[in-house]
Amino acid sequence: MIKVEAIIRPEKLNDVKNALAQAGFLGLNVTHVTGRGVQKGIVHIGRGGETYEVDMLPKVKLEVVVRDDDVEQVVGIILKSSRTGHIGDGKIFLIPVADAIRVRTGERGEMAL
Template identity: 65%
Template structure:
């Protein structure tokens, strides 16, 4: 199993969740985060001409634990739904998961996903 951790634009969350659900991936977790990438935030010019930098931008972190064999498909779904082509589209990390347990039944492993 792998945890796919995707940092995406907040305005793309509903499209990503819908695209995952359409392919049968329902269980997931989201959190509001702030972060920065290569551009280290963005520079703005205010109305009075003053410039300022917002160095942490709001993003959504979406976590979804999937079977090994579903990992590539889930990544492809997220990329397709989250991409605008502009800087700041986000990033995806893949982490190995050693176990999963469904609390209600005690089931373990992939069956618990």
């Protein structure tokens, strides 16, 4: 199993959630985060022409744990539904998951997803 951890634009969350649900991926976790990429945030230009930098920008972290066989499909869905083509589109990390347990039943592994 792999945890797909996607940092996306907050305004894309609904599109990504809907696209995942349509493909049958229902379980997921959403956290509102602040972060920065290589541009270290953005530079604003004030009304008097002065510049000020916002270092950390609001993003959404989406976590979906999936079977190994589903990883490429899920990554493809997230890419397609979250990309604008502009800087700040986000990033996807793939993290191995040792096990999963459904609390209600005690099911383990892929059966618990």
